[in-house]
Every structure is written in C-alpha cells, then in structure tokens.
Amino acid sequence: MLTTPRLVAIALCAALNFAIGNIVYLIKLPIYLDSIGTILCALLIFPNRLAAIACAFIAGFISTILTGLILNPFLPWFSLTVLSIAIVSALLTGLATATFRTRPLPVVPFVTKVVLYGLITGIVSALASAPVVVYLFGGVTGSGSSFVVALFLKTGQQLLDSVVLAGLATDPIDKTLEVLLAALLYRATPREFIAMLAPAQPSAA
Amino acid sequence: MTPNGAVAFALLVIVSALLARDPVGLLVILTATSCFALASRRPVWSALVWSCGIVLPLVLFMTLVWIIIVGRAPHEIAANVEGSRSAASFYVTIICLRLFIIAFTVQATFLHFAGWTPLRFIGALALPRVAKKLLVLTLSLIDTILQAVDRARTALIGAGLITRQRSWRNLRHGWILVQTVWLTVITIVLGRTRDKWPVEDTLARLEGSLAARATARLSATDFGWMALAIATGVAGLR
Numbered sequence: 070m071l072t073t074p075r076l077v078a079i080a081l082c083a084a085l086n087f088a089i090g091n092i093v094y095l096i097k098l099p100i101y102l103d104s105i106g107t108i109l110c111a112l113l114i115f116p117n118r119l120a121a122i123a124c125a126f127i128a129g130f131i132s133t134i135l136t137g138l139i140l141n142p143f144l145p146w147f148s149l150t151v152l153s154i155a156i157v158s159a160l161l162t163g164l165a166t167a168t169f170r171t172r173p174l175p176v177v178p179f180v181t182k183v184v185l186y187g188l189i190t191g192i193v194s195a196l197a198s199a200p201v202v203v204y205l206f207g208g209v210t211g212s213g214s215s216f217v218v219a220l221f222l223k224t225g226q227q228l229l230d231s232v233v234l235a236g237l238a239t240d241p242i243d244k245t246l247e248v249l250l251a252a253l254l255y256r257a258t259p260r261e262f263i264a265m266l267a268p269a270q271p272s273a274a
Numbered sequence: 275m276t277p278n279g280a281v282a283f284a285l286l287v288i289v290s291a292l293l294a295r296d297p298v299g300l301l302v303i304l305t306a307t308s309c310f311a312l313a314s315r316r317p318v319w320s321a322l323v324w325s326c327g328i329v330l331p332l333v334l335f336m337t338l339v340w341i342i343i344v345g346r347a348p349h350e351i352a353a354n355v356e357g358s359r360s361a362a363s364f365y366v367t368i369i370c371l372r373l374f375i376i377a378f379t380v381q382a383t384f385l386h387f388a389g390w391t392p393l394r395f396i397g398a399l400a401l402p403r404v405a406k407k408l409l410v411l412t413l414s415l416i417d418t419i420l421q422a423v424d425r426a427r428t429a430l431i432g433a434g435l436i437t438r439q440r441s442w443r444n445l446r447h448g449w450i451l452v453q454t455v456w457l458t459v460i461t462i463v464l465g466r467t468r469d470k471w472p473v474e475d476t477l478a479r480l481e482g483s484l485a486a487r488a489t490a491r492l493s494a495t496d497f498g499w500m501a502l503a504i505a506t507g508v509a510g511l512r
Contacts, residue, residue, distance in 0.1 A: 071404060073477065077467055080411035081459065087412070088419045131412050142328065142380045143373065205292075207348070207369040209336045219339040228348040250452075257453050262460050265467070 074265040082106035086132035108251035115163030125155035153197040162186040187245025195236030214239040279496020290507030291375040299510030300371040306506040311382035321381035397487025426454040
C-alpha cells in the first residue's frame with residue numbers, strides 16, 4: 070500500500086496542507102483551507118479506496134502534527150476530523166475524478182459535483198469537529214464562527230447544539246472551496262505523476 | 275533526557291490538563307510544566323511569550339462570547355437557569371488555563387532540544403521507520419514548496435501578471451500562481467524520484483542516517499519526569 074511514490078505523494082500533500090493552512094492562519098482569513106492536500110491525496114490515489122483513505126489520512130495527520138508543533142498547538146486535536154475528510158474524499162469525492170480531468174472542462178457537471186461533495190465534506194467535518202470544539206475550546210475557537218455560536222447560545226440553545234449548528238453554517242462553505250481547489254490542482258497534475266501512484270502491475274512472466 | 279521521554283512527558287501533562295477539574299489543579303500542572311521548562315536551562319521567556327501570543331486571542335474571544343454576550347456558563351444553560359457572569363468567568367478561566375498549559379508544554383518540550391536539527395530529533399524518536407521517513411520527506415517538501423512559491427511569484431511579477439503590492443491583478447491571476455507552484459513542485463518531485471534519488475541512493479542513505487541517530491528509548495531522567503506528570507495529573511483530579 071505504501072510504495073515509495075505514494076510516500077512521496079503523502080509527504081507532498083502534507084506539505085501542501087501545511088503551507089496553505091499556515092498562510093491562511095497567519096493572514097487571519099475567515100476560512101481554514103488546511104485540508105486541500107488531504108482531499109487531493111485521496112483523488113490522486115483513487116480508485117484504490119482503502120489506500121486512498123489511508124494515504125489521505127496520513128497526509129492530513131502529519132500536517133496537523135507539524136502545524137501543531139510549529140504554529141497552532143491545538144490543531145492535532147482535530148485528527149478525527151482529518152479522518153472523516155479522508156473517508157468522504159476517498160469514498161465520495163473520488164467518484165468525480167473522471168469529471169475533474171475531462172477536457173474541455175464540463176462546467177455544469179464539474180460545478181455540481183464540487184458543490185455536492187464540498188457540502189457533504191463540510192457537514193461531516195462539522196459533526197466530527199463539534200465534540201473537540203466543545204470540550205477543548207468551550208465552544209469558542211477564535212474564528213468568526215464563534216459569533217455564530219454566541220448567537221445560538223443567546224437564543225438558549227445547548228452548547229453542543231450551538232457548535233454543531235455554527236459548524237453546519239460555516240464548514241460547508243470552507244470545504245466546498247477546498248474541494249474546488251483540490252479538484253483544480255488534480256486537473257492540473259500531469260498524467261505521468263498519477264500513473265506513478267497506481268499499484269505496480271504483476272508481471273506476465 | 276531523550277526526545278521520547280520529552281514527548282511522553284508532554285502527552286501526560288496534556289492529558290492531565292484535560293482531566294483537571296478546577297483552576298488549583300491546573301495551576302499544579304502548570305507548575306510542573308514550568309519546572310520542566312526551567313530544567314532545559316534555556317531562556318523560558320520565549321516559550322512563555324509564544325504561548326501567551328497563541329492563547330491571548332482565544333481569551334479575548336471567550337471573554338467576549340461567554341462573559342459579555344452570553345453571560346452564563348454552559349452548565350447553567352443546560353440546567354436552564356438564569357446564570358451569572360461570574361460562573362461564565364470561572365468557565366473561561368479553566369478553559370484558557372488548560373489551553374495555555376497545552377501550548378506551553380509543547381514549547382517547553384522544544385526548549386530541551388533547541389540546538390537539535392529536525393533530522394536528529396526525528397531520528398531519535400521511537401517511531402516506525404516509515405513514519406520517520408515520511409516526516410523527513412514532508413519537512414523537505416515544505417521547503418521545496420516555499421521555494422517554488424518564491425520562484426513562481428518572481429517569474430509572474432517579471433511577466434507582468436501579478437504585482438508586488440495588493441492589486442486586482444493579483445486576485446485575477448492568483449490561480450495562475452497556485453498552478454505554477456503546483457506544477458513546479460510536481461516537476462521537482464518527478465525529477466527527484468525518477469532520476470536524482472536512484473542515482474544518489476537518497477532514500478537508502480536517509481534510512482541509514484535515521485537508524486544511526488536512534489538512541490535509547492527512555493532514560494532514568496525520563497521516568498522521573500513522567501512520574502512527576504502522573505503525580506500532578508492525580509493531584510489535578512482531586
């Protein structure tokens with residue numbers, strides 16, 4: 070499963086997560102964009118779903134650990150969210166790989182699939198993140214969505230419900246953007262590189 | 275102290291901080307972490323300032339949300355009682371103290387190995403070979419990506435597609451920059467895996483280098499620090 074080209078792809082996608090996530094974190098954009106590499110890794114290794122889940126999760130996990138050590142020590146707590154994104158990307162978003170690479174770009178199917186899979190990834194990620202946001206951060210993570218949490222709390226909602234609702238209001242937008250960027254990078258990736266990641270064929274002899 | 279012992283101590287302290295129920299317990303844990311940081315015999319100020327810088331925005335946000343806007347603690351919301359700002363303040367104190375301990379523990383661990391290179395630190399960790407290799411490759415590729423960003427940016431500024439300052443042109447051609455960076459990195463990676471690494475036998479050399487740096491898993495000092503972390507964790511539970 071973990072051939073040398075795949076190890077390189079994992080490291081590359083982890084580095085991509087790290088680089089983009091850190092730039093976004095440092096310039097304080099109201100989005101995360103720290104899972105583009107995770108989604109891209111699943112797309113690169115699809116259709117081998119099990120390998121895609123494993124490789125995408127490892128890429129995401131390594132980037133959260135490195136970011137946790139260097140920049141944001143609270144990020145590794147979201148490892149379960151990374152796993153959920155890897156699973157959704159490998160099982161669902163991967164189904165659109167043919168559409169993502171078709172030339173010329175089929176605009177309507179491309180946009181439809183990006184939005185659909187982005188929304189699903191966002192919903193799953195919001196549900197997976199909520200327990201960590203509630204227990205570790207007390208519902209307030211320092212992002213703009215904290216005000217949405219405050220709004221729900223003010224109306225008398227319970228903390229977990231407020232965090233889930235706030236996550237459902239903000240995460241799908243972020244994840245749709247991430248799926249879009251991952252799909253465009255996948256589209257731009259040379260065929261030669263994707264072929265290198267396919268499992269080695271047994272020789273005829 | 276070995277890197278494995280430092281990581282084990284940090285993990286034990288973090289778990290203890292998560293389980294501690296009141297500010298006194300958390301302060302006991304913070305004291306243990308401070309001793310750990312001081313034992314590195316390096317300037318602790320940088321670690322303190324960095325941790326404060328990470329936690330301060332969260333403190334401000336939590337104060338705004340919990341004390342000013344909501345005005346009551348989660349358990350009061352759950353019980354559907356009117357609640358008070360003092361209960362909300364107590365809740366914010368516990369959460370912020372816990373987050374500060376987590377941030378400071380990570381920094382204190384770094385202090386012990388401040389003079390080490392990432393390769394030496396990763397090599398000394400008790401991790402599977404493939405995990406060590408992945409960590410080193412990722413660190414190497416992060417630098418490759420950052421260099422590719424610099425190169426692509428300079429080339430696109432030279433071509434007049436983007437500018438050094440903020441501009442609409444940057445927004446319009448931003449995607450070209452991203453695509454250029456990605457293609458540059460892919461080309462570099464393809465070149466390395468297909469030509470450079472096999473010729474130079476890089477991966478085998480990397481494995482050899484990581485194996486040579488492997489040290490004792492845990493030392494007696496490590497066990498002492500781990501015992502302290504467990505003791506403070508138990509104290510924090512009371």
